[in-house]
Amino acid sequence: MAIARPLVLLLLLLVRGSGGKDAEVICAGTACYTLHRAELGWNSAQERCRDNGGNLAPARSAAEAERLQELMAAGGWLGPAWIGLSLPRGRCVQPQEPLQGFIWAAGGEAGSYSAWLSEPTSTCLSSRCVSLQLAGPSGPAGWTDRSCRNVLPAFLCKFSFQGMCGPLPLAGPARVSYTTPFWVRTPHMAAAPFGTLVEADCEGGEGPAFAVCKGPLEGGGFAWDPPGPLCPATCAQCQHRCLEEPGEPPRCVCHPGYLLAPDMASCMPKDPCDPNPCQGTCRTRPGGFECGCEAGYTLAPDGRRCLDVDECLAGPCHHECHNTAGSFVCLCRPGYRLTEPGGHHCHDEDECAQPGVCPQLCLNVPGSFHCACRPGYQRQPGGGNACLDVDECLREPCPGRCLNLPGSFKCLCPPSYLLEEDGRGCRAAPTAGEEPTGAPNSTLRTTGIPQTMGLPRTTGIPRTTGILQTTGAPRTTSILQTLGIPVGATPPAPTAVGLVPGPEHSTDGPRLLLYYILGSLVAILLLLAFALALLACRKRAAKREKQPAKSAADNYCWVPEQPESHRAGGERSVWEKQ
Structure with a gap:
């Protein structure tokens, strides 16, 4: 008692110096949960929880999620509020896992419980954080992911302790204030964690009384120091009996089978479950109690402890099963994924739907895929996926x-x-x-090169198919008639000179074409020379035919005949030489 008093005074000074903050709080088992109203981002909210010795609250099971919802309902807050679930930057979303790759801020196993309202945003580059929303007009209760930089008006914290103290015993009416080790002040607590300081303002006019939750005690557990009751009542307030002992203040006691109520004056039937002797839940039965365990656990042979059930022994998963505390997680083999988050069945994953899996063609097969090449290509030797061109030549x-x-x-x-x-x-x-x-x-039956066709020997000029069309020389009727070719006649087609050229003769084509061109040019030149010579001869002959014949009288002039009467006197003759 001498040591407890200074400790109580020291805690009182610390609490009054730091100033507790009002918040909704609920404690059960070995943990307390708090609801704080403050507009913060996820990281800032986590720092606030950590500064007081906790973390943003997890929801690893349906029972823990129900406790958080009960806390929010007691505070009249429907949400959203930050909880301790996040996806760090650089970590990818895993659709086949119940938590989708997100992790709890408090660490530990992920567990199989999840309450996603919708699929979280698929990303590997940005951090995502989760908030809790209560059921309301907008929809059911569950989780929603959002950017960690978003500011929400509330967040939930969890603080773990070795044990709890029960309700503070009071002998008379008083105003009570609980100040927790995580600096939250509240007037009501069904269970207080280790280190909680209580200040009771008694209505009897006495000064305030103090007590602190201490432990562990020799027999285990935690208790208030001083044990109380605080604000002692008079015997007139006792419901059953009043016990007065020399040197001790009067106190109320109850008949067998009853327990003293928290007000230390009234009596109530004894509850064998208070304090809870079970590791799980406790139910009062006639003449005793009965212990129970949460889903995923089974009662131990001693009737009090709870043992984890290995659900994987029953084979609930399609591929692989991983047992966890109180539950299990189904996993899929590579190339498969769960049909739904937290589901039991796996279906094939289409790897070919992802871009860039194969350089050309992708063939999806159950649990895997194969790369193939388009026609005209072949796989790279050595097992690579690259496609190399095939040289068909x-x-x-x-x-x-x-x-x-x-x-x-x-x-x-x-x-x-x-x-x-x-x-x-x-x-x-x-x-x-x-x-x-x-x-x-x-096809390739003829060489396409016409043979030279001889003309009549009188001309001495070879006849070559297509000469006039190739050279573009005037195609006159006189030339054709001279050559003995009827006007409008078509030269005979070239005759075949060989069989289909094989690959080894593929170079003869240009050479034969050159011979054909040279031969055609020579024939054209000869034909032009012949035509020019013929035209010159004909012009010369025509000129000779037109020239008049000369006689002896060309050098004389013709004089008209004079009448004979004028010839007298020895006149000159009619013809005079000029």
Whole structure:
């Protein structure tokens, strides 16, 4: 008692010096939960909780989530309020996990309980934090993720302790104020954590009385010091009996089977569950009590402790099962994912839906995928996914030259040849004025080079098909008639000179074309020379025919005949030489 008094006074000075803050608080088991009204971001709220020795409140089970909702309802706050669940920056959302990859600020196992109102935002680059919303007109109770920088008007904290003290015993009416170790002041507490200071202002006119929750005691547990009752009552206030002992203040006692009420004056039936002898829940039964455990636990053989149930032994999961405290978590093999958060069944994940999985083609298979290449490409040797171009020209698919292209190839034909519709064969190109027959049997059957066709020996000029059209010389009727070619006649077609050229003769085409051009030029020059010579001869002959014939009288003049009567006198003759 001598040591307790100074401790009580020291705690009183600390509390009054720091100033407790009003907040809603609820304590049960070994933890207290508080609801604070302050507009803060998630990180600032976590710092406030940590400064007082706690963390933002988790909700690892349905019972703990119900306790938080009860606290918010008692404070008249529907939400939202920050809780201790967040996704740090650099950590990705995991849809197959109940918490979606989020972690509790207080640490520990994630557990299988979750209460998402909607799927959280899928991200790996920004931090996301969770708030709790009570059921109301806007929807049911549950979790919502949002940016950690958002400011919310409330947050929930959790403080853990080794034990609790029961209700403070009072012998008479008084105004009581509890100040907790986490600096929250409240007038009502069904259970107070270790280190809580109580100030009772008795109505009897006496000064305030103080007590502090101490422990652990020798037999275990925690108790108030001094044990009370505070504000002692007179015997007239006792419901059953009043016990007066020499040197002791009077106190009330109850008949067997009854317990003294917290007011230390009235009596109530004895409750074997107070204090709770069970690790879990306790129910009063006639003549005793009965212990119970939460879901995921089973009662131990001693009837008081609770043991974890290994739910994985029953095989509830489609693929893999991981047992946790009071519950279990289903996991999927690589390439699969849960059909829903916290579900038991797995379905195949389509890896091909993600961009950039394969360089060209992607084939999804159960639990995995395969990369493939488009036609004209092949996989890189050594097991890589890269696709390399196939050189189809190495298989010699063309009768002539072959050009390799990315994923394909192209056959090249010699000059004056056209590519067939199938892209592999070549056919001779039709000459000017000739309609293409389109017969498939004519492919590469002729060289396309006309032979020189001899003209009559009288002309001595070779007749070459297409000379007049090629040179562009005037096509006069006189020249054609001179050569003995009827006007409008078509020169005969060239005759075949060889078979289809093979790949080894693909270089003869340009050489034959050169010979054809040179021969045509020589024939044209000879024809022009002959035509010019012929025109010159004909002009010379025509000039000779037009020149008049000369006679002896060309040097004389003709004088008209004079009458004979004028000839007398020896006149000159009629013809005078000029």
